[in-house]
Every structure is written in structure tokens, then in C-alpha cells.
Amino acid sequence: MEPRSTNRRRPDGHAEPPLDLPESLSPGLYVHVPFCRSRCTYCDFHVESLRLPIVREYSRALIREIELAGESGFTPSTIFVGGGTPSALEEQCWDDLLAALARNFGSGLQEWTVEANPESIDEWKMEVALSHGVDRISTGAQTFDEKGLSLLGRRHDASRVLEVHRMMASVGVPRTSLDLIVGWPGQQLDSVRSDLAAVQEIDPDHVSLYHLSYEQGTWLHTMRSRGAIDPLHEEQCIEASRFFLDGLASQGYQRYEVSNLFKRGGASLHNLNYWQRGTYLGVGSGAASFLDGDRWKNRPDVSSYIRSFGRPERVAEETPDRFTAAVESIMLRLRLAEGLDLARWRRDEGYSLEQICQGSLRQFAQQGLLIHEGDRLRISDSGFDLLDSILVTLIEDLEEASDVTGYQPSCRSDDRSSNPSPAGLDRG
Numbered sequence: 439m440e441p442r443s444t445n446r447r448r449p450d451g452h453a454e455p456p457l458d459l460p461e462s463l464s465p466g467l468y469v470h471v472p473f474c475r476s477r478c479t480y481c482d483f484h485v486e487s488l489r490l491p492i493v494r495e496y497s498r499a500l501i502r503e504i505e506l507a508g509e510s511g512f513t514p515s516t517i518f519v520g521g522g523t524p525s526a527l528e529e530q531c532w533d534d535l536l537a538a539l540a541r542n543f544g545s546g547l548q549e550w551t552v553e554a555n556p557e558s559i560d561e562w563k564m565e566v567a568l569s570h571g572v573d574r575i576s577t578g579a580q581t582f583d584e585k586g587l588s589l590l591g592r593r594h595d596a597s598r599v600l601e602v603h604r605m606m607a608s609v610g611v612p613r614t615s616l617d618l619i620v621g622w623p624g625q626q627l628d629s630v631r632s633d634l635a636a637v638q639e640i641d642p643d644h645v646s647l648y649h650l651s652y653e654q655g656t657w658l659h660t661m662r663s664r665g666a667i668d669p670l671h672e673e674q675c676i677e678a679s680r681f682f683l684d685g686l687a688s689q690g691y692q693r694y695e696v697s698n699l700f701k702r703g704g705a706s707l708h709n710l711n712y713w714q715r716g717t718y719l720g721v722g723s724g725a726a727s728f729l730d731g732d733r734w735k736n737r738p739d740v741s742s743y744i745r746s747f748g749r750p751e752r753v754a755e756e757t758p759d760r761f762t763a764a765v766e767s768i769m770l771r772l773r774l775a776e777g778l779d780l781a782r783w784r785r786d787e788g789y790s791l792e793q794i795c796q797g798s799l800r801q802f803a804q805q806g807l808l809i810h811e812g813d814r815l816r817i818s819d820s821g822f823d824l825l826d827s828i829l830v831t832l833i834e835d836l837e838e839a840s841d842v843t844g845y846q847p848s849c850r851s852d853d854r855s856s857n858p859s860p861a862g863l864d865r866g
């Protein structure tokens with residue numbers, strides 16, 4: 439039977455946006471563990487192979503950086519330990535890292551997530567995490583199709599993901615999230631059906647559903663260039679993704695961001711803070727920070743991170759100007775199903791965004807890609823499939839209206855390298 443959405447729907451067919459997302463849980467703390475046992479075929483992240491002496495030295499430097507942040511009075515509302523594969527840390531490093539986080543930031547936290555891969559998390563690591571205050575574990579499953587898992591270069595099989603989730607239920611992990619990938623070469627709707635059946639069995643509070651992308655330098659990119667694999671066509675990807683999303687909706691999941699869904703109030707508070715352009719500190723090699731109007735990254739290479747012993751060199755430092763901040767707000771807020779509050783925009787920015795983008799908004803609304811109701815501007819379900827081109831158009835409108843906005847655009851839309859996504863936000 440085809441999945442049918444049971445989400446609340448309006449007469450025009452668009453799902454109602456979630457109405458109860460909390461506003462601004464700043465600041466967040468992102469903790470980066472860059473090690474993986476092997477590289478997945480789609481991954482272009484800066485990851486290091488798991489060599490024990492290096493991992494131990496890295497953990498010591500990371501704990502020192504955490505302690506220095508704690509001594510400086512930094513008080514996060516949420517923590518996200520991501521990577522890489524945090525659960526690949528050996529037992530002592532896992533315990534020491536989580537203990538240091540609990541010691542320095544344990545009080546007043548509203549959410550503490552750790553990322554885990556099915557092959558490296560076990561009951562002992564879960565119990566240690568819970569004992570330190572972790573209340574959410576996010577697992578990278580990607581798919582439950584064995585052919586898909588092998589093509590994506592994953593180190594686990596489908597039954598291991600189910601086993602790990604049974605363990606999480608038995609040790610009492612309060613909230614769980616599952617990462618999935620749609621659109622891999624050869625994926626059929628039957629495989630999406632079996633992924634949906636597995637999600638139903640596991641019943642996580644949160645699902646991240648990413649489209650497979652072929653990033654330069656990855657094994658999949660090389661194989662595609664050589665004609666050794668046959669990627670799905672764009673229409674097939676969109677069909678598979680819609681089928682997936684409808685199936686998740688029929689299980690009660692609500693899409694609150696372009697790639698993220700929750701049930702039982704399980705939205706990721708840490709990531710919501712990024713999408714609301716809140717502040718955050720990143721610790722670990724390559725981690726990004728945005729605090730007091732400044733943005734920077736820690737130098738990514740692990741050896742220099744270890745040598746710095748808790749005081750990493752900052753690279754890519756910048757103070758976003760008003761124009762950049764406005765562009766980022768549009769790009770981030772329109773990823774959320776609740777969209778952008780136009781009244782607040784008028785108040786904060788001193789001009790009407792809907793007037794500046796009038797022509798484009800009318801056109802997108804007529805095409806059913808965008809919904810403009812009162813003071814709320816949001817992307818429709820079909821608009822999410824074309825989000826990038828909608829954003830480019832709106833930002834071009836903004837650039838052309840500098841006489842009204844008063845911004846001095848610092849870069850053109852065809853030369854924009856600014857990616858407001860910090861490390862750990864968009865991952866597969």
C-alpha cells in the first residue's frame with residue numbers, strides 16, 4: 439500500500455508548519471571528534487583514520503580546550519558531540535571526554551546529543567553516556583538495504599542498527615535520532631519501503647533524511663566520472679524522497695526543516711539554534727564558532743590541534759556585515775518549515791522584505807513553491823525540492839535593493855562562498 443500522510447493538511451494541500459518550536463537556545467557547544475575507522479564512499483569530511491596514540495593525544499588536547507572554555511564562563515544550553523565517529527573512541531577516552539563535558543557544562547543543559555555509528559556503540563558506552571547526562575543519541579544508519587550499505591561503504595549491516603536501537607531502549611536512552619540517505623545509485627522504491635518499515639520498528643523521535651550528493655574527491659564521485667556507477671536521475675531522486683517523506687508523515691513524523699523530521703516533540707534543539715542563527719562555540723579540530731558577532735574555525739589539521747594543547751589556531755576569522763547577516767538569516771530561516779517572520783524582519787532590519795522581493799514572491803507563490811500568509815513566509819513541500827534556486831532569487835532581489843536596505847553587499851550571489859552551516863550540522 440502506498441504511504442499516505444496523516445500530518446495536518448490545509449485545504450491547499452500544504453502541511454501545517456510546526457507551531458511549537460522553541461526560539462533561540464543559544465549558545466550551543468559543538469565538540470568535534472574527527473576519527474573514523476574507514477571513509478564512507480560519499481563522505482568528503484575532513485576525517486582521520488583511527489590510530490590509538492593519536493586519538494589519545496587528541497582527546498587530551500580536546501579536554502584541555504573544554505576546560506579552558508569552562509573556566510572562561512561559557513555556559514551552553516545544548517551540547518552536540520559529533521564527527522567523525524565519536525563512538526569509535528576507546529572506552530577510556532569516551533568516558534574521559536564525556537566526564538569533562540559534564541564537569542564543565544553539566545548544569546542547566548537542555549539537550550546533550552552524541553553521535554554514534556552502529557558498529558562502535560555498545561551497551562557500556564551508552565550507560566556511561568547516560569551517567570554523565572547525555573540524553574540523546576543520534577545513529578548513522580543511512581539505509582537498511584544491504585546493497586545500499588555496501589555501496590555507501592558503511593561498516594555495519596541492517597540488523598546491527600536494529601540491535602543497537604533495542605539496546606538503547608533497554609538502557610533507557612531518552613531520545614534517539616536516525617540518519618538516513620535517499621537517492622543512492624540503484625535505489626528502488628522497494629528499498630525505501632523497507633527503510634520505512636525499519637523506521638517504524640525502531641520508532642526514533644527524530645529522523646534526518648539527506649539526499650545523496652556526489653562531492654568532489656569522494657569514491658562515489660570518481661566512480662560516477664568513470665561511468666562505473668549509474669546515478670539516479672533527478673526526477674527519480676525527487677520521487678524517492680517524496681515517497682520517503684510521505685511514509686514518514688504517515689508514521690506521525692513532522693517535517694520541521696528541509697531534511698529533518700520529529701515526533702513526540704523530538705526536534706533537535708542544538709540544530710534549531712543553528713537554523714535560528716543563534717550563537718555557538720565549536721571545540722576540536724576544524725570546529726566552527728559564532729560568538730559575539732564573530733565567526734571562526736579551529737585549524738582543521740589534527741597534529742597542529744594536538745600541539746596547540748587546548749588553544750587552537752583560529753582560521754577563517756570574519757565578522758559578518760549586515761548584508762551577510764541578512765542573507766544568512768534568509769538562507770537559514772527558510773530551511774525551517776515555520777519559515778521567516780516578516781514583522782520581526784521589518785522591526786530588526788528597518789524595511790519590508792516582502793516589498794523588495796514582491797515580484798519573486800508572487801511568482802513562487804503562483805507556482806506553489808512558497809507560501810506568504812500575513813507576516814509569515816515559508817517554503818512549501820514542493821518548494822523544498824527547489825530551495826537553492828528560490829534562495830538565490832531572493833538574495834539577488836536583496837542585492838539589487840541596496841538603496842532601500844542600506845546594505846553594502848560584501849559579495850555577489852554568484853561569488854558567494856559563505857556557508858552558514860557549522861561543522862556537524864549537515865552530515866550523512
Ligand code: SF4
Nearest residue numbers: 474477478481522866
Ligand atoms: S560519513 Fe560519517 S562515519 Fe562515514 S567517513 Fe564520513 S564522518 Fe566517518
